[in-house]
Amino acid sequence: QVQLQESGPGLVKPSETLSLTCTVSGGSISHYYWSWIRQPPGKGLEWIGCVHYSGSTNYYPSLKSRVTISLDTSKNQFSLKLSSVTADDTAVYYCARDWELGHWGQGSLVTVSS
Amino acid sequence: SSDLTQDPAVSVALGQTVRITCQGDSLRSSYANWYQQKPGQAPLLVIYGKNTRPSGIPDRFSGSSSGNTASLTITGTQAEDEADYYCNSRDITGNHLVFGGGTKLTVL
Numbered sequence: 001q002v003q004l005q006e007s008g009p010g011l012v013k014p015s016e017t018l019s020l021t022c023t024v025s026g027g028s029i030s031h032y033y034w035s036w037i038r039q040p041p042g043k044g045l046e047w048i049g050c051v052h053y054s055g056s057t058n059y060y061p062s063l064k065s066r067v068t069i070s071l072d073t074s075k076n077q078f079s080l081k082l083s084s085v086t087a088d089d090t091a092v093y094y095c096a097r098d099w100e101l102g103h104w105g106q107g108s109l110v111t112v113s114s
Numbered sequence: 115s116s117d118l119t120q121d122p123a124v125s126v127a128l129g130q131t132v133r134i135t136c137q138g139d140s141l142r143s144s145y146a147n148w149y150q151q152k153p154g155q156a157p158l159l160v161i162y163g164k165n166t167r168p169s170g171i172p173d174r175f176s177g178s179s180s181g182n183t184a185s186l187t188i189t190g191t192q193a194e195d196e197a198d199y200y201c202n203s204r205d206i207t208g209n210h211l212v213f214g215g216g217t218k219l220t221v222l
Contacts, residue, residue: 035211044200044213044214044215044216045149045157045200045202045213045216046213047202047210047211047212047213049210050211058209058210059210060210060211061210094156094157099204099211100147100159100162100163101147101149101157101159101202101211102159102162102168104156104157104158105156106156107156
């Protein structure tokens with residue numbers, strides 16, 4: 001059974017870059033699309049973007065200018081970078097597999113604060 | 115605002131049937147997926163595609179679609195079904211995912 005686990009700093013300063021990694025176990029990352037989704041406290045879900053195992057990416061238009069998603073097949077990981085963060089980027093960040101989002105990580109709370 | 119529209123809250127009596135709806139232009143060309151989220155947990159896929167349940171999802175969950183509206187139906191609702199439910203689909207370009215704002219289901 002495939003499992004996903006997010007990791008990264010829980011606190012990021014305003015204007016800096018948020019960086020998270022998702023480690024995939026129980027299956028190869030060299031298949032499927034791999035997505036990042038976020039959920040601000042008490043609010044709904046927002047898709048950030050995805051990366052295909054070929055390396056191609058798709059980003060949500062409103063975040064596209066600040067987002068980079070990449071993968072490292074040697075480590076079976078993919079990562080998220082979100083630049084120039086503000087308090088509005090405070091959220092639980094989830095990684096998930098494929099367009100159906102059938103497998104999710106447990107989520108990682110990232111707070112943007114000085 | 116969300117690209118897909120859901121009622122913020124719905125309630126249902128224990129054992130009864132409830133329908134949760136999701137509206138949006140993208141649903142005319144893409145199926146909706148449905149997720150259940152309980153407090154403090156990651157979302158769980160309960161319906162995807164035309165009407166497919168992942169392994170382990172009870173058959174009381176079903177999905178349907180007509181025009182720009184997708185529906186999640188829970189038949190014989192159980193207390194453990196109380197949760198937030200989100201729909202999503204590909205957008206009209208097919209290159210992005212969009213979510214509904216979520217529906218809080220209360221089981222009375």
